[in-house]
Amino acid sequence: MIYTLTLNPAVDYIVNVSNFEIGQVNRASKESKFAGGKGINVSKVLTRLEKESTALGFIGGFTGQYIQTSLDKEKISSEFIQVNGDTRINVKLKTEEESEINGISPTISEENLSSLKEQLGHLKSTDVLVLAGSVPDTVSSSIYTEIIDMVKERNVKVFVDTSGPALKEVMKTSPFFIKPNHHELAELLDVTVNTVEEAAHFGKKALEKWDITHLLISMAGKGAVYISKDEVMHATVPSGNVVNSVGAGDSMVAGFIAGFEEGLPLEEVLATAVAAGSGTAFSNGFCTKDLVHSLKKNIKITSLQQ
Numbered sequence: 061m062i063y064t065l066t067l068n069p070a071v072d073y074i075v076n077v078s079n080f081e082i083g084q085v086n087r088a089s090k091e092s093k094f095a096g097g098k099g100i101n102v103s104k105v106l107t108r109l110e111k112e113s114t115a116l117g118f119i120g121g122f123t124g125q126y127i128q129t130s131l132d133k134e135k136i137s138s139e140f141i142q143v144n145g146d147t148r149i150n151v152k153l154k155t156e157e158e159s160e161i162n163g164i165s166p167t168i169s170e171e172n173l174s175s176l177k178e179q180l181g182h183l184k185s186t187d188v189l190v191l192a193g194s195v196p197d198t199v200s201s202s203i204y205t206e207i208i209d210m211v212k213e214r215n216v217k218v219f220v221d222t223s224g225p226a227l228k229e230v231m232k233t234s235p236f237f238i239k240p241n242h243h244e245l246a247e248l249l250d251v252t253v254n255t256v257e258e259a260a261h262f263g264k265k266a267l268e269k270w271d272i273t274h275l276l277i278s279m280a281g282k283g284a285v286y287i288s289k290d291e292v293m294h295a296t297v298p299s300g301n302v303v304n305s306v307g308a309g310d311s312m313v314a315g316f317i318a319g320f321e322e323g324l325p326l327e328e329v330l331a332t333a334v335a336a337g338s339g340t341a342f343s344n345g346f347c348t349k350d351l352v353h354s355l356k357k358n359i360k361i362t363s364l365q366q
């Protein structure tokens with residue numbers, strides 16, 4: 061079973077405002093609400109790619125109930141732990157530019173954390189665990205490291221998509237898979253990464269510094285760079301009209317896992333990952349399986365290995 065863990069889920073409120081003016085009453089021209097948070101998005105896209113998963117994490121209050129109901133409607137299995145307080149609301153404001161306000165997590169108690177560890181204690185070597193998104197303020201930034209160390213003893217494959225201090229901590233655990241975007245890779249190494257060549261160069265440096273099995277660097281419209289000890293590859297993006305960037309990175313992680321678990325050749329795994337990311341970027345909401353299949357044909361994979 062693939063388990064996705066979202067420590068900090070959210071109701072995503074996506075609102076379009078034309079001619080937005082700070083300090084004025086602005087009226088929305090379009091709005092939508094989604095059950096969000098990175099792990100939950102990975103579960104949604106896995107479902108679309110016909111891969112079963114179970115969503116884990118902390119939810120609470122009326123917003124938590126909304127998330128539970130949405131996942132039930134989409135027939136996504138979940139085993140959330142109930143917390144006191146409301147799951148956060150994340151505002152994605154679409155004006156001429158996109159701005160985001162990500163809300164505050166409810167308090168996660170020691171008891172909540174013990175319940176999570178108890179759940180994770182049941183994972184087996186055939187299971188996959190996806191750790192995605194931010195760590196709530198009331199939880200130590202070393203939580204992902206603790207979880208990885210805990211499940212590693214049972215050979216569970218762990219895929220991580222996080223940023224900031226939590227990502228820094230994860231690097232010490234010999235991660236199996238991480239997907240920073242190029243800004244997150246730059247922050248990790250305290251360098252600047254703008255081009256595909258720089259991503260490949262600094263990605264290789266990251267592999268020299270830390271024991272990473274699969275490093276996937278997403279670069280928005282510039283595609284993605286994949287690095288392992290044997291391969292350095294670049295995938296282009298298919299052309300299309302970008303209407304939504306929320307969840308594009310999570311879709312990419314889901315695409316990679318889906319292809320990897322199917323045992324596809326690495327080039328095809330990478331193409332599935334990028335097609336899922338771009339498919340979501342081109343959709344209102346998330347990519348579909350058909351869209352991923354058709355976009356895959358227009359993705360070029362080249363080896364950057366000398």
Ligand SMILES: Nc1ncnc2c1ncn2[C@@H]1O[C@H](COP(=O)(O)OP(=O)(O)OP(=O)(O)O)[C@@H](O)[C@H]1O
Nearest residue numbers: 241278279280281283297305307308309334337338
């Ligand atoms: N302009 C674009 N054109 C085509 N595909 C895109 C574009 N922007 C994003 N994508 C797709 O989404 C993937 C992930 O994008 P990005 O690097 O922005 O991830 P991210 O920063 O983790 O995203 P987010 O946090 O917004 O989900 C890209 O590798 C690509 O497949």
Ligand SMILES: O=P(O)(O)OC[C@@]1(O)O[C@H](CO)[C@@H](O)[C@@H]1O
Nearest residue numbers: 070096097098150162193194307
């Ligand atoms: O605050 P975090 O946990 O880093 O990111 C949360 C979030 O921005 O990520 C998803 C898109 O990737 C959204 O569904 C959600 O609102």
